[in-house]
Amino acid sequence: MQELGFETVYSYNLGRETGVSPEQVRKDFSQFGMKGRKKGGYNINELLITIREIFRKDELQKVIVVGTGNMGNAILQYKGFQKNMIELVAAFDIDPSKYRKKLPVPVYSLDKLPKVVSDLNVKTAILTVPEQVAQGVVNLLIEAGITGVLSFAPTVLKVPPHITINQICIGHELESLIYHSLHLGDNKSGKEKC
Amino acid sequence: MQELGFETVYSYNLGRETGVSPEQVRKDFSQFGMKGRKKGGYNINELLITIREIFRKDELQKVIVVGTGNMGNAILQYKGFQKNMIELVAAFDIDPSKYRKKLPVPVYSLDKLPKVVSDLNVKTAILTVPEQVAQGVVNLLIEAGITGVLSFAPTVLKVPPHITINQICIGHELESLIYHSLHLGDNKSGKEKC
């Protein structure tokens, strides 16, 4: 909106575009001390500055990728993270045929993980290894100093409480969609359920 | 567990493995009429049969992929869906260089979408097209008869209420992890928040 020349925005504009209610937008903003003006809405520039502060978008946030198979590679190819100040700084695999130091994002042996993570002070990892080894690899990641993991493996990972795991399970997402399609007419009461 | 030779399972076994409380497991099972035996737990075979019924896993559930770039291809390569009775039956792209009819999953032109969807009676689609065209393509999908879409595009899709959209936004997941890492020490009260 700033690029389009707007200076202010209302909670219902943002609500409409993001799919949440205007009240929710105002509550969330209020939580972070982002103040608007009655009748005037929110100043876009102020919002952007605060959001950049909350997520520390003044500096590139470093992320590593572990497992450079189909999914790992797709993510490494993606150019859209830079825009959000996220940088993939290194990748790791157990298969020597994957090592390429001269790619835009270098692919290292797993042995190098502790050193790279500590040297670059990375805290976040994307985990795209086979499910059978996911728990083992996540243990290595935690030992190396990683505190947040985005895992694509369809396994529940057991980690200590200060570690955050975000899981993306494509299979479960599909099953959820299939369930909804199969039971489209079941909703007798008119209220959304399940 | 069945493959390991077990015949019964307790709610707390399943809770531990899936990361939910035993009570939640029992409530969910109860919701679907899955009954256990006092002191004996749940019969694994009965559970599997009921779950197969709920998700109609007696037949392969058909899914299409739209957009065969990095992410779309990674998904098309994945062999793990069959195990859950999900089958990728066709893929579509706007770029003619992607068309390959003899791949395990054939890649067609977008023009073929309405015919293929209606002939095969597909209801579920994975959307891996650039975000700029995602809304347009989702409109085509709905017109063709798709009722559930798993979208990887970082855009809010506007669809009628009988359509289900599940969104996977890798960027947002990473931002969430980064936020947690940055604010690890903020949790003064001891209670988990934000």
Added chain:
DNA sequence: ATCTTTATGTTACAGATTTCACAATAAAGA
């Protein structure tokens, strides 16, 4: 100047979800 309109900020309310508590009871053991 006063009134009307519009959008925020926050409090009160409602709804949904999760946890707690425990009665019921089948199985195992004495």
Added chain:
DNA sequence: TCTTTATTGTGAAATCTGTAACATAAAGAT
């Protein structure tokens, strides 16, 4: 046969989340 034990099934309580309501401030109209 009786007692103990382990686990289910569920109703009540607590917590969390989202919605509605409205007092308030700014802007504009009369």
